[in-house]
Structures are given as structure tokens and as C-alpha cells.
Amino acid sequence: MKPVKVGICGLGTVGGGTFNVLTTNAKNIARRAGREIIVAxxxxxxPNSDCDTRNIPMTSDIFEVAKNPDIDVVVELIGGYEVARELVMTAIEHGKHVVTANKALIAEHGEEIFALAEAKGVSVMYEAGVAGGIPIIKALREGLAANRINWLAGIINGTGNFILTEMRDKGRDFNDVLQEAQQLGYAEADPTFDVEGIDAAHKLTILASIAYGIPLQFARCYTEGISKITQDDVEYAEELGYRIKHLGVSRQTEKGIDLRVHPTLIPEARPIAKVDGVLNAVMVNGNAVGDTLYVGAGAGAGPTASAVVADIIDLARTLEADAAARVNHLAYNEIENEQVLPIEEVETSYYLRIQVQDKTGVLASVATILSERGINIEAIIQKEPKEGEELAQIILLTHRIVEKTMNGAIAAIQALDSTVGDVTRIRVEHLD
Amino acid sequence: MKPVKVGICGLGTVGGGTFNVLTTNAKNIARRAGREIIVAxxxxxxPNSDCDTRNIPMTSDIFEVAKNPDIDVVVELIGGYEVARELVMTAIEHGKHVVTANKALIAEHGEEIFALAEAKGVSVMYEAGVAGGIPIIKALREGLAANRINWLAGIINGTGNFILTEMRDKGRDFNDVLQEAQQLGYAEADPTFDVEGIDAAHKLTILASIAYGIPLQFARCYTEGISKITQDDVEYAEELGYRIKHLGVSRQTEKGIDLRVHPTLIPEARPIAKVDGVLNAVMVNGNAVGDTLYVGAGAGAGPTASAVVADIIDLARTLEADAAARVNHLAYNEIENEQVLPIEEVETSYYLRIQVQDKTGVLASVATILSERGINIEAIIQKEPKEGEELAQIILLTHRIVEKTMNGAIAAIQALDSTVGDVTRIRVEHLD
Structure with missing residues (x-):
């Protein structure tokens, strides 16, 4: 069969990595794809000094690649929104398949892109967009296709996981670790995307769509960052048998779909609780398979290139076939417009940390507020004031309750004379 | 598009589970496959009392299903070798695609089956054969296709993992746990297949073939069971920071391919070390992606059916396409006849437990034997005789060394006057 001709747009870390994987592993890749895959x-x-591009036609105009009649697959690795969107749309208009690692693009403009691709009979692949080298898109779209997916939960931002791991392992502060992550190149100069959960929300939006066959609804994803997590919370969580992870969680419930990124206590006995450092992990629960877990590198040249090239190989196999031979963009042929629940309607368990004046009756007042609202307490720790301090801490784990009820309880606790400052609330997921 | 017509052969646990998943999740499955999948x-x-088969044509002759001109995909879930082989070959002869959960059949007769399937332009799918519901076959054949796979290691027998987990968590003996596993239905009346590693060897054989693109070589897989693991070994391993798991390991080395199933010490910090009970897990290292890990249920009606039905959906998508649109049976178009190393040529680290008479100079003799052979010691524990006993124990961890050298060292240690009984040797893998 004639070779598949690939055009790479963007030759930074991921673009360079993709070029190098296609080159280094060319023989293996051809053995698998049944045909050569060449960078046209x-x-x-x-230029990228890590790449030997001497024999490759180069252009500074990425749109030239998108329009090149000789090219079968355009690989978009420039990142960002507007130019990337225009590039991808141009490539599709010219009848090219597209492979991208751009989760923001897919989460926010996926519907428009997929619609055009379907009209043109081409595919847009994005395995590299979520959890780097872990083939989680493939697992959800194909490997678990027999299942009704009940829920999924993922550590899908390596920077956030690195920070939380360091805080726990070394007792360091958030800001201190963030600075190091920036120096190591794990975190951007503006870390908002990572630590405030926006990047994870992009990825979760994609995972939920292909898990349930619902539209991409990034705007409805609840997002809460990890910058307010303190060393106290990390330690109390541990004392209670939990770890704090920045989790993307999506559940299919009778009321609608959960879609939320927030710091989360998870039981330390779960294998996902041991996924540390910059690693990513996704747990998926299906009605036939039960729980499955996928762990690996969520970023970096090699892992991301691994996913990009896997998509190219999939396309190579079906290049001459009818579009029906390829998997639907959002896994399902028919997309159902299921409602994403506002966070107030979500039901989960909670960790609460309450600073109180050290006097009798305080715990009783808190317990009364909770019990009046039907909130059951699962565990409790009361800490005496530290040497030289005057405030005690009450740490609670509750059973599952709907968020708006918890909001009311927290407001009431904060209104108590004995409560000092804001109540810290971290959601708890048992993942069982 | 017209529905895909499936014929199920065997309606036991897995066959019944497959029927129920196809029925219960029919709507979701049709949304994903782009067409209905019906049991014809x-x-x-x-009959299986868990299945409502009232409207389904039934036959007691499975070969009738294999020859039924109305059927597109034959699902072989009868197990065993000879009849299953004949059934699969008959179905292929009649132009049917085949889906099977039969790892023994694929590991031992796969070459012959795949050759006929290729001649007939149909596919034989076997995701359910390895690690139950975990889509590990898909991950290796497709998701990681960009990589040169360096090694893989898996907990791929749930019975063995259950036994080792109970031994560790509850300090129980092998035979005691085995009996319970049999009562719980985890282990067969004849547990040889599970505890002696034959079942794991079947699965490892398949994984190695699709990882490296080599022929199925079950006969060359080294197999060692867990029945000799003692409570002492479990505890010493823990003291050294390791867990004992029954691992299938395959490495691509310069000398050839490792293919071996044996009890293995792995560092407790690895997420795979926490995969307990009947769960399965596979770690894969690729030259682009680095390490990835896949965890889930390795057996049972639901998980196995999840994999069987995923294969059917894959087939449904490409039913009208050219065979080139489907993945090659052993992942690669060209199979390379790489050599499987005899166990004597394999290089790994070791745990040794030596019972010795409690007198001076014993440790020096052992250390001399090792150092003369270039075997470096990484850690050592010497245990005084227990109350009322006369024998001390020396526990050693060594650096990597080729097995035949270690065999020589063990023979020399056993020949020492001070050594009592056999030296216990357990291989160690750091999985890094």
C-alpha cells in the first residue's frame, strides 16, 4: 500500500517529539500500520534542534501544510485557540484527516470541528489531548464500548498532582512547590490553567462526552483549584486515611450528569491514591466491567507523541475505508442532550475543617446544625489549640449529601459566634 | 445499516454475561456501533437461568451456529481446546468473524487459527482472553502502537493474586487460602492452571506476541507457581520494602525475549504493588510513552462480557470494510522470529532465603560465594534462631545477574556444611 503522508504543524516539544517517534520507530510503525507513515x-x-529534518520539506506557513494536496493527515501541534481552530478547519475543508493534542480546542470548539469533519468524511483524532500517553480516549470510545459508563474520575493535570504530592511527602507549602514546578518546567509562568483546574476541566469535558454520548459542555464544568489547600488539610486527610488529589469527576446520575474539577479526598487504599508526582490516572466504572484504572505520564514529548502517532496509525488503517469504519468523534452516533447538574445539585461526601474558639458546647452546636439538615457524620477529629494559639480545630467527614444542603450548613456554622474565619470544605469521593 | 447478527456458543458464566450485556446495554451499544447488534x-x-432467551433461536449443536448462513460473528465461549478449536475453524471456514475469551486456544493454536482467518478475510478477536475487562489487548495493539515496547509485567491471574493478598494481609498459609478460594469459586477444583502459572503463561504468551510482533511461543514460556511461597517470605519481603506478586514478565533484550511467569518481589511504592485481591494489572513500558499501567477485574461474567462485546462492536464497525481496516491479529503485519531466552539466560535481581546453622563465619562464606561470581548484595537481613529453634535465616537481595550464574551460586551455598535444606530463590523486578 502507498505510504501515508503526514504534515506536522508546530515543531515545539510535542511536534518535535512526534517527528522523532515517527522517525525512530518508523520500521515498527510500518509493521503495525501495514504501510509506511512518512512526514511529507x-x-x-x-527549527527544533532535537529533530533532524534535513530531508523534510519545511515551510513557515502552517496553512500551506493544511492545503498541501499531497498530504493525507494534518497534525496540529501549535496549541492555542484561534489559529489552531482556523488551521484545523482549513485542513478539514481540504479533505485532510486531523490529529491534535489540543484539549482546549476540542473542549471548546469540538462540536463545530466535528460537524465539518463529518460533512467532509474525515476524522479528527485527539487521544493526546487527555492524559498524555495513556490511551484513555481509546479505552472509553472502544475498549469499554459495551458498558453504560456510571462514573469516571481522573488525576488529569500533572502539575497539580506534583504539587499535592510534594505537599504531602515533604510537608511543603503550596506556593513553595509551585515555584519549584515552574522552575522545573512542569508549570507555566501563569499557572492558572493548571492549578485552578481549567486544563483539567477541558480534559474532563472531553472524557464525559465520550463516556456518555453527550455534547461537549465545557462552560458547565464546575472548576475549583488547589491553591487554598493547606498543610493542615493534607495532614488531617492522612490522619483520616485519605489523600487529597485534584480530581476531575463525572457521574451519570438519575438527576443528570456531574461535571466537576476540585480538590478531593480519596481513600488511601485505592490504587489511584498512590499515583504520585506528575503522573496522570483515570478510573472508569462501567455497568459490565466494574472499575478499571489507567495510569501513565500525562505530558511530555514522548508520551504525547505516543498518543499522536497512535492516532495516525489508526487513520492509516482506515484511510481507504468508508467513514463508518472509524469510531465516531464523540464515541456515539447519536448524541443525547443530557443535563449537566449545577454544582448545588451534586451529591457527595465532605471534609470540613472548622476553626473554633476553645470552649464547651462548640462541637454540640456544629453537630446540631448538621443533624437538623440530615447530614450524617462519618468521622470526627477535634484538635486542641496548638501551643500559644487560642483556636481549636474541628475536622469532620460527612456522609453523602446534596451540595446546596451542605452550603446551608456551612453558612450556619460560620454564623456561630464560636466559629472563626471561613469553614474549609473539601469534597470526598470513595470511588467505589 | 442492517444489524450485526451474532451467534453465541456456550451459555455458561461468560456466555450468559455476554448475552445479558448485549441485551441490557443494547441501546447504548447500537448508539456506539452505528447499528444494532442482535443475538441471532x-x-x-x-439453558442459563440468568438469561431471558425466550425470543432467541436456540440449538444444542454449536456447529449449527458456526455454519448458520445468517450469522456474521460467532462468539466462542465454550472453553477448552479441541472442540473450541474445531468450532472456531468451522466458523472461519464459513466466513464468520470470531470473538473468543479462550486464552489457552489462542496461546496454543493461535497461529493456525489466524492463518485460516487471514486466508478467509475474517478476524478473530480475543480481548477477553487476557485480563478480563481491562482493554489491554487494544492498548497494546493500538493505543501504544507508536512505541517499541521494552517490557511488560502483569498480575494476570486473579486466583493467585487473591491467595498472595490474603497471605500478606492476614498472615494465612497458602493451602488455607487456596481452600477458601475454591469455596468462593475463584479457584478450580484442580487449581494447577492458576497457582502453577499455566493460565498466566497463556496470557503472557499472547501479550508478548502483540507487544513485539513475534510468534506465539507458549511452549517456551518459563512457568513457576506460588505454592512454595511461605509466610516467612511474605514477611521478609515486606521488611525489605517489597510485595510478592505472581507476575508474568516479558522483556525485549539485546540477547532475546524474556517470557516468564514466577513469584516476584516488586517495590511496594509502585502502584501495581497495591493491586490486591482478585484484581488484574498490567504494566507496559514503551520507548516513547514510558510506563503505563492498566488495572481492573480479570475475570467474572460482567468484565469478561465487557471485553467480548467491545470486540463485537469493533467488528460491527468494519464489517463491510476491507480486512486492512482491521488490526492485524498479532498487531504486526510482519512477524519477526525473535528468540525467547531460556530462563538460564535471563537477567534479574534475586531474593534469597538461606537457612543456616547459627555459628560464626556462615555469612562470610555465603558472601564469598556471591562475590566470587560477581553477584552484588543490595540488602541483607540476618535473623537469629526463633525461640526453641536452632536454625538462623539469612535473607539477601542481590543486584541484577544472569540466572545461570545465580544457579551456580545457589548450588555452592547449598553445598556448604552450614546450610540446611534448599535455598529459597524469588526473582525481583523493580519495574523501573
Whole structure:
């Protein structure tokens, strides 16, 4: 069979990695795809000193690649929104298949992109967009296709996981670790995307869509970052047998779909609780398979390139076939418009940390507020004031309750004379 | 598109589970496959009271299903070798695609089966054969296709993992736990297949073939069971920071391919070390992606059916396409005849437990034997004789060394006057 001709747009870390994987593993890849996969053109403004591109046609105009009649698959690795969107749409207009690692693009403009791709009979693949080298898109779209997916939960931002791991293992503060992560290149100069959960929300939006066959609804994803997690919370969580992870969680409930990214206590006995450092992990629960867990590197040149090239190989296999031979963009042929629940309607368990004046009756007042609202307490720790301090801490784990009820309880606890400052609330997922 | 017609042969645990998943999740499955998947006939000698088969044509002759001109996909879930082989070959002869959960059949007769399937332009799918509901076959054949796979290691027998977990968590003896596993239905009346590693060897054989693109070589897989693991070994391993797991390990080395199933010490910090009970897990290291880990239920009606039905959906998508649109049976178009190393040529680290008479100079003799052979010691524990006993124990962890050298060292240690009984040797894998 004739070779598949690939055009790479963007030759930074991921673009360079993709070029190098296609080159280094060319023989293995051809043995698997049943045909050669060759880089026919690279569009980039800057060369990449890690890549030997001497025999490859280069252009500084990425749109030239998107329109190149000789090219079968355009690989978008420039990142960002607007230019990437225009590039992908142009490539599709010109009848190219597209492979991208751009989760923001898919989460926010996926519907429009997929619609055009379907009209043109081509596919847009995005395995590299979620959890780097872990083939989680493939697992959800194909490997678990027999299941009704009940829920999924993932550590899908390596920077956040690195920070929480360091805080726990070394007792360090959030800001201190964040600075190191920036120096190591794990975190961007503006860390908002990572630590405030926006990046994870992009990925979770995609995972939920392909898990349940619902539209991409990034705007409805609840997002809460990890910057307020303190060393106290990390230690109390541990004392209670939990770890704090920045989790993306999506459940299919009778009321609608949960879609939320927030710091989360998870039981330390779960294998996912031991996924530390920059690693990513996704747990999926299906009605036939039960729980499955996928762990690996969520970022970096090699892992991301592994996913990009796997998508190219999948396309290579079905290049001459009818579009029906390829998996639907959002896994399902028919997308159902299921409602994403507002966070107030979500039901989960909670960890509460309450600073109180050290006097009698305080715990009783708190317990009364909870019990009046039907909130059951699962565990409780009361800490005496530390040497030289005057405030005691009450730490509670509750059973499952709907968020708006908990909001009312927290407001009432904060209104108590004995309560000092804000109540810390971290959601708890048992993942069982 | 017209529905895909499936014939199920065997309506036991897995066959019944497959029927129920196809029925219960029919709507979701059709949304994903882009067409209905219907059970057109069931071949079984016994009904399954868990299945409502009232509207399904039944036959007691499974070969009738294999030859039924109305059927597109034959699902072989009868197990065993000879009849299963004949059934699968008959179905292929009649132009049917085949889905099977039969790892023994694929590991031992796969070459012959795949050759006929390729001649007939049909596919034989076997995701359910390895690690139950975990889509590990798909991950290796497709998700990680960009990589040169360096090694893989798996807990791929749930019975063995259950036994080792109970031994560790509750300090129980092997035979005691085995009996319970049999009562719980985890282990067969004849547990040889599970505890002696034959079942795991079947699965490992398949994983190695699709990882490296080599022929199925079950006969060359080294197999060692867990029946000799003692409570002492479990405890010493723990003291050294390790867990004992029954692991299938395959490495691509410069000398050839490792293919071996044996009890193995792995560092307790690895997430795979926490995979307990009847769960399965497979770690894969690729040259682009690094390490990835896959965890889930390795057996049972639901998980196995999840994998069987995923294969059917994959087939449904490409039923009208050219065979090139489907993945090659052993992942690669060209199979390379790489050599499987005899166990004597394998290099690994070791745990040794030596019973010795409690007198001076014993440790020096042992250390001399090791150092003369270039075997470096990584850790050592010497245990005084227990109250009322006369023998001390020396426990050693060594650096990596080729097995035949270690065999020589063990023979020399056993020949020492001070050594009592056999030296216990358990291989160690750091999985890094």
C-alpha cells in the first residue's frame, strides 16, 4: 500500500517529539500500520534542534501544510485557540484527516470541528489531548464500548498532582512547590490553567462526552483549584486515611450528569491514591466491567507523541475505508442532550475543617446544625489549640449529601459566634 | 445499516454475561456501533437461568451456529481446546468473524487459527482472553502502537493474586487460602492452571506476541507457581520494602525475549504493588510513552462480557470494510522470529532465603560465594534462631545477574556444611 503522508504543524516539544517517534520507530510503525507513515511536510517558524529534518520539506506557513494536496493527515501541534481552530478547519475543508493534542480546542470548539469533519468524511483524532500517553480516549470510545459508563474520575493535570504530592511527602507549602514546578518546567509562568483546574476541566469535558454520548459542555464544568489547600488539610486527610488529589469527576446520575474539577479526598487504599508526582490516572466504572484504572505520564514529548502517532496509525488503517469504519468523534452516533447538574445539585461526601474558639458546647452546636439538615457524620477529629494559639480545630467527614444542603450548613456554622474565619470544605469521593 | 447478527456458543458464566450485556446495554451499544447488534442464535446444551432467551433461536449443536448462513460473528465461549478449536475453524471456514475469551486456544493454536482467518478475510478477536475487562489487548495493539515496547509485567491471574493478598494481609498459609478460594469459586477444583502459572503463561504468551510482533511461543514460556511461597517470605519481603506478586514478565533484550511467569518481589511504592485481591494489572513500558499501567477485574461474567462485546462492536464497525481496516491479529503485519531466552539466560535481581546453622563465619562464606561470581548484595537481613529453634535465616537481595550464574551460586551455598535444606530463590523486578 502507498505510504501515508503526514504534515506536522508546530515543531515545539510535542511536534518535535512526534517527528522523532515517527522517525525512530518508523520500521515498527510500518509493521503495525501495514504501510509506511512518512512526514511529507513540516510547518513551523522555528527549527527544533532535537529533530533532524534535513530531508523534510519545511515551510513557515502552517496553512500551506493544511492545503498541501499531497498530504493525507494534518497534525496540529501549535496549541492555542484561534489559529489552531482556523488551521484545523482549513485542513478539514481540504479533505485532510486531523490529529491534535489540543484539549482546549476540542473542549471548546469540538462540536463545530466535528460537524465539518463529518460533512467532509474525515476524522479528527485527539487521544493526546487527555492524559498524555495513556490511551484513555481509546479505552472509553472502544475498549469499554459495551458498558453504560456510571462514573469516571481522573488525576488529569500533572502539575497539580506534583504539587499535592510534594505537599504531602515533604510537608511543603503550596506556593513553595509551585515555584519549584515552574522552575522545573512542569508549570507555566501563569499557572492558572493548571492549578485552578481549567486544563483539567477541558480534559474532563472531553472524557464525559465520550463516556456518555453527550455534547461537549465545557462552560458547565464546575472548576475549583488547589491553591487554598493547606498543610493542615493534607495532614488531617492522612490522619483520616485519605489523600487529597485534584480530581476531575463525572457521574451519570438519575438527576443528570456531574461535571466537576476540585480538590478531593480519596481513600488511601485505592490504587489511584498512590499515583504520585506528575503522573496522570483515570478510573472508569462501567455497568459490565466494574472499575478499571489507567495510569501513565500525562505530558511530555514522548508520551504525547505516543498518543499522536497512535492516532495516525489508526487513520492509516482506515484511510481507504468508508467513514463508518472509524469510531465516531464523540464515541456515539447519536448524541443525547443530557443535563449537566449545577454544582448545588451534586451529591457527595465532605471534609470540613472548622476553626473554633476553645470552649464547651462548640462541637454540640456544629453537630446540631448538621443533624437538623440530615447530614450524617462519618468521622470526627477535634484538635486542641496548638501551643500559644487560642483556636481549636474541628475536622469532620460527612456522609453523602446534596451540595446546596451542605452550603446551608456551612453558612450556619460560620454564623456561630464560636466559629472563626471561613469553614474549609473539601469534597470526598470513595470511588467505589 | 442492517444489524450485526451474532451467534453465541456456550451459555455458561461468560456466555450468559455476554448475552445479558448485549441485551441490557443494547441501546447504548447500537448508539456506539452505528447499528444494532442482535443475538441471532445461541448454541448451548444447558439453558442459563440468568438469561431471558425466550425470543432467541436456540440449538444444542454449536456447529449449527458456526455454519448458520445468517450469522456474521460467532462468539466462542465454550472453553477448552479441541472442540473450541474445531468450532472456531468451522466458523472461519464459513466466513464468520470470531470473538473468543479462550486464552489457552489462542496461546496454543493461535497461529493456525489466524492463518485460516487471514486466508478467509475474517478476524478473530480475543480481548477477553487476557485480563478480563481491562482493554489491554487494544492498548497494546493500538493505543501504544507508536512505541517499541521494552517490557511488560502483569498480575494476570486473579486466583493467585487473591491467595498472595490474603497471605500478606492476614498472615494465612497458602493451602488455607487456596481452600477458601475454591469455596468462593475463584479457584478450580484442580487449581494447577492458576497457582502453577499455566493460565498466566497463556496470557503472557499472547501479550508478548502483540507487544513485539513475534510468534506465539507458549511452549517456551518459563512457568513457576506460588505454592512454595511461605509466610516467612511474605514477611521478609515486606521488611525489605517489597510485595510478592505472581507476575508474568516479558522483556525485549539485546540477547532475546524474556517470557516468564514466577513469584516476584516488586517495590511496594509502585502502584501495581497495591493491586490486591482478585484484581488484574498490567504494566507496559514503551520507548516513547514510558510506563503505563492498566488495572481492573480479570475475570467474572460482567468484565469478561465487557471485553467480548467491545470486540463485537469493533467488528460491527468494519464489517463491510476491507480486512486492512482491521488490526492485524498479532498487531504486526510482519512477524519477526525473535528468540525467547531460556530462563538460564535471563537477567534479574534475586531474593534469597538461606537457612543456616547459627555459628560464626556462615555469612562470610555465603558472601564469598556471591562475590566470587560477581553477584552484588543490595540488602541483607540476618535473623537469629526463633525461640526453641536452632536454625538462623539469612535473607539477601542481590543486584541484577544472569540466572545461570545465580544457579551456580545457589548450588555452592547449598553445598556448604552450614546450610540446611534448599535455598529459597524469588526473582525481583523493580519495574523501573
Amino acid at each position: 511536510q513540516i510547518g513551523t517558524r522555528r | 442464535q445461541i448454541g448451548t446444551r444447558r
